[in-house]
Amino acid sequence: MLSAARVFINVGGRAAVPDIAGLNDVPYLDNASIMELTEVPEHLVIVGGSYIGIEFAQMMRRFGAKVTVVERATKLLPREDDDVSDGIRAILEAEGVEFQLGTECLSLSRQGKLVVVGTVCGTASPAVVGSHLLLAIGRRPNTDDLGLEAAGIHLDERGYIMVDEQLRTSTEGVWAMGDCNGRGAFTHTAWNDYEIVAANLFDNDPRRVSDRIPCYALFIDPPLGRVGMTEQEVRASGRSALIARMPMQRVGRAREAGETQGFMKALVDADTKRLLGAAILGLNGDEVVHSLLDIMAADQPYTAISRSMHIHPTVTELVPTLLQ
Numbered sequence: 001m002l003s004a005a006r007v008f009i010n011v012g013g014r015a016a017v018p019d020i021a022g023l024n025d026v027p028y029l030d031n032a033s034i035m036e037l038t039e040v041p042e043h044l045v046i047v048g049g050s051y052i053g054i055e056f057a058q059m060m061r062r063f064g065a066k067v068t069v070v071e072r073a074t075k076l077l078p079r080e081d082d083d084v085s086d087g088i089r090a091i092l093e094a095e096g097v098e099f100q101l102g103t104e105c106l107s108l109s110r111q112g113k114l115v116v117v118g119t120v121c122g123t124a125s126p127a128v129v130g131s132h133l134l135l136a137i138g139r140r141p142n143t144d145d146l147g148l149e150a151a152g153i154h155l156d157e158r159g160y161i162m163v164d165e166q167l168r169t170s171t172e173g174v175w176a177m178g179d180c181n182g183r184g185a186f187t188h189t190a191w192n193d194y195e196i197v198a199a200n201l202f203d204n205d206p207r208r209v210s211d212r213i214p215c216y217a218l219f220i221d222p223p224l225g226r227v228g229m230t231e232q233e234v235r236a237s238g239r240s241a242l243i244a245r246m247p248m249q250r251v252g253r254a255r256e257a258g259e260t261q262g263f264m265k266a267l268v269d270a271d272t273k274r275l276l277g278a279a280i281l282g283l284n285g286d287e288v289v290h291s292l293l294d295i296m297a298a299d300q301p302y303t304a305i306s307r308s309m310h311i312h313p314t315v316t317e318l319v320p321t322l323l324q
Contacts, residue, residue: 011142013179022108028133041065045130049076053136074102081231141180165208217286225289228277240270248282259283273301
């Protein structure tokens with residue numbers, strides 16, 4: 001038993017292991033163990049077409065492996081807009097990554113030293129046969145062996161520690177930060193959790209989780225930078241919105257670098273003129289998106305960028321043109 005005047009729980013998470021028929025009969029990798037490989041797989045089969053799976057797919061393909069991504073959803077990165085998902089798929093397919101989407105009744109078995117991934121219901125269903133298998137279907141918090149119930153700390157149905165807007169748990173004097181609280185799954189959200197707790201405890205600054213604007217990147221080449229709402233979320237909200245979209249071929253810096261894949265997209269509230277969200281899939285997209293994030297955080301209209309002068313030749317200089 002551990003006791004203290006204040007307790008801060010930051011135990012992180014680990015790869016989730018899916019309930020797939022035959023899983024106990026085959027060797028498999030996760031996001032940690034795949035980094036311990038000493039040779040390039042001949043054929044890597046990845047179960048999961050989301051962020052971790054996509055990043056490893058491009059990485060291993062560039063190392064020389066044949067790569068097949070198997071995903072139950074009908075598109076990659078199901079939380080993203082269709083144009084973003086399709087753009088990412090086009091980038092990876094151009095490099096030779098193969099995809100099987102909309103798969104059903106996943107099953108696993110061995111064929112000598114090979115792994116067989118069944119993708120369709122029925123005994124005669126086609127299968128993907130690979131030398132290595134990577135499971136990349138999500139994460140789970142490292143909370144199942146902490147005995148938190150003995151301290152009166154409440155968990156949700158997925159095992160995440162329930163916290164309020166200032167990251168306090170259900171037990172007085174205990175805070176939870178990072179991947180284990182279900183409020184984010186990134187290094188930057190974990191660091192921001194710390195900043196919120198420290199501000200409240202030591203600076204008399206009532207910062208809250210709801211103050212931050214969601215942002216993240218998909219680290220493929222070229223990368224995806226994302227901030228705020230997706231287009232499908234904006235449409236579902238029913239608000240009147242303005243949408244701008246520009247292919248990266250319009251960006252001089254991208255042409256000069258020979259990196260013209262992808263596009264920029266921004267969404268603006270038609271009434272308040274505030275930015276609602278953006279996706280930048282292309283050269284330096286993971287950096288460029290911060291110019292939009294900062295305007296959103298400052299609660300300024302999109303014209304604060306659209307009327308500004310940016311440096312040539314950069315990728316960011318086309319953001320004002322996009323918004324105009």
